[in-house]
Amino acid sequence: MDGKEITKNSEIYGRYLENTHRLGRIVTIASLVLLLGAPFLIGLYLGVMPDLSAAAKAFLAVGLVYLVSGIAEYLIYVPMLGTGGSYLAFITGNLINMKVPCAINARDIVGVKSGTPENEIISTLSIATSSLVTILVLAAGVILMIPLQPILQSETIRPAFDNVVPALFGAMACKYYRMNRPVALIVLAFMTLLFSLVPSLIGSMSMMVIPSGALAIGLAFLLWKKNQKD
Amino acid sequence: MEILSKLNSPVLYLICGGIIVFVAAVCLIFAVRAYKAGKALGIDVSKMRRVITASATFAVLPSIGILLGVIALSGSLGTPWPWLRLSVIGALHYETQVAQAASEAVGAGQLSAATMTTQAFTTIALLMSFCIIWGMVLMLINGKRYSTRLALPAAPKKDGSSVKKKSLKDFGDPAMTAMFIGLVSAYIAGYIGTIVSGEGFFTFKGSALSLAVAAVSAMAMAVFIRIKEKNGADWVDSFSVAGSMLVAMIAAIFLGKMM
Incomplete structure (x- = not known):
């Protein structure tokens, strides 16, 4: 790639990012209005509005935890998902159990580096596609809810769908532990000890991603520094 | 109703x-x-x-x-x-x-x-x-600043420390991999912790189903990786995660009956 082409590409990419932020903000505002407005719209139809004081009390009881985890998710996942991917992922949800592994998997399949324009494009494509698939599967499921319900909820098949997340993380562990075995081993041992000594933490696995991730990054940094010196 | x-x-x-x-x-x-x-x-x-x-x-x-x-x-x-x-x-x-x-x-x-x-x-x-x-909300109010900061190359400093910071940018990929290892480990460790202390402190009586399903999925993934590496079959990548999950979820039906 010559200098002229590089300049042209960085112009295209700069414009793309700028427009992605603009579009991302517009659709985020629209989504927030729609999502927070929907309960009131439904209330208008049902003839009874949400009880705001009860909602405020309940928020203090259950919502504050999600405020903390929301901030942590934002800080951790934006670098992983890129700009377009982040706007989309936070609108469409299901980050840990789908969007993040899906985007990381896509990135590795085509071998792009983090922080590059390729990563930005691939991540956005991956999250948009997986979101559309979820929307389609759920729409089909809702249409076919009555015939599907007995099959999906049958006692025989139930363990399969109760274990979607372990099935996902087992496959991902095999794929990623190979990339940095020492870090994987230490983090897994430490977290296992932690969960065994404080079993009440088992119910908060999504929150425990924060110390686990921090430890993994810290160890990876030490290893990386050591390799730089060597 | x-x-x-x-x-x-x-x-x-x-x-x-x-x-x-x-x-x-x-x-x-x-x-x-x-x-x-x-x-x-x-x-x-x-x-x-x-x-x-x-x-x-x-x-x-x-x-x-x-x-x-x-x-x-x-x-x-x-x-x-x-x-x-x-x-x-x-x-x-x-x-x-x-x-x-x-x-x-x-x-x-x-x-x-x-x-x-x-x-x-x-x-x-x-x-x-x-x-x-x-x-x-955070994407709305800070998304641009945060993602721009992450993407920008290190600003050069008078003392020449930009070289050091620029090399720190190379840590981006290992950091992402490590973060993901951390994420996966939190869950896998949680499944092991469930066995060890899920039904009482160090009683080893908790359900092993989640860990067994994760292990089957990991083994299926290892097979997919082997097929890919041995035959240079890159197309396997597109289906390896979904395939491993399917194998593990089917196994869960049988393992669920045994455990």
């Missing part, structure tokens, strides 16, 4: 379906823009198509799992609202938990159609929406 017929009325389907269509359109717009920008930037089209195929196959099984969340919640909240929540912004592990907690907090007790009232429903619906908006 009268409450459920209200919560399953065509008007609610229209409101929730309309929002879902809007979000689907947003996804489509972002995908088309990214694809066009990728072409303009000279990214190999076949690579982008592979990403689309891999992501689509990757998403099918977790989506069916999410559908079960819709079914689980539809008994107490009707179908349209859980359909909206789990199609847009929601998360499988979050919705049931918050719906239950919100139901208790607004005085409806256990989440069930028997105790549900229209006011409890609208209040629970508002809480479910409000508690999970923070990622969107």
